[in-house]
Each structure stands twice: as C-alpha cells, then as structure tokens.
Amino acid sequence: MAKELVHETKSKAFWSGRVTAWCGATAKAGEYSTTWFASVTCPGCKAARKARKAGKK
Template sequence: MASNKPLVHRGTKSWWTGDVKTLCGLTIPRGDAKSPWFIKPACPQCEAIHEARKRK
C-alpha cells in the first residue's frame, strides 16, 4: 500500500539561488524545501547514493 506522505530527500542548498538540489537529481525551488525532523519515508535513490558516498 502506497503512502501519501512526501518522500524525504537528501540534498544541498544553493547559496546563490536558495534552490535545493537533491542527490537523486530533483531541484526543489526556493521556499518549497523544508527541513524535516524525521527521515521517514526516505527517498530510496537519495539513500543509496548517500550510502555509496559514505563507503568511499
């Protein structure tokens, strides 16, 4: 059963524009991004990339 909750993405915020670029390739416009307290449900693609970077 799919959840209606939005996925929590990992990303970095642009100092110049305020947009957030996620690890899975999404660009979230300035003002739409939020800092969640919890990381569930996490984006599987962002988490896979994050884990791969930690192993390097």
C-alpha cells in the first residue's frame, strides 16, 4: 500500500476553508483532514521547511 502524502499547511482561507501547503498544493474544504501529530512526508513541504530554517539565523 502506498504511503499517503502529509503536507504542512501554509495557510487556510477562513470563508472557503481552502488550504494551501508550503509546496504549493491546494485542497478545497472537505478534501483534506487535519492532524496534530503527523510527520510531514511531502518532499516539497520538507524542502520548503529546510529553506525557511536556513534563512533564519
């Protein structure tokens, strides 16, 4: 069974519920689920996180 991609949320629209991940992926309300304690598995989100941390010195 393929491992499900877990994205890191960058923003969530208040009215529409649309979310945008750090890798640029988007999903409409009802097309995603949220968890508090999940490891990010999306390579794009991991790269964005690494770049953000490298920029903070």
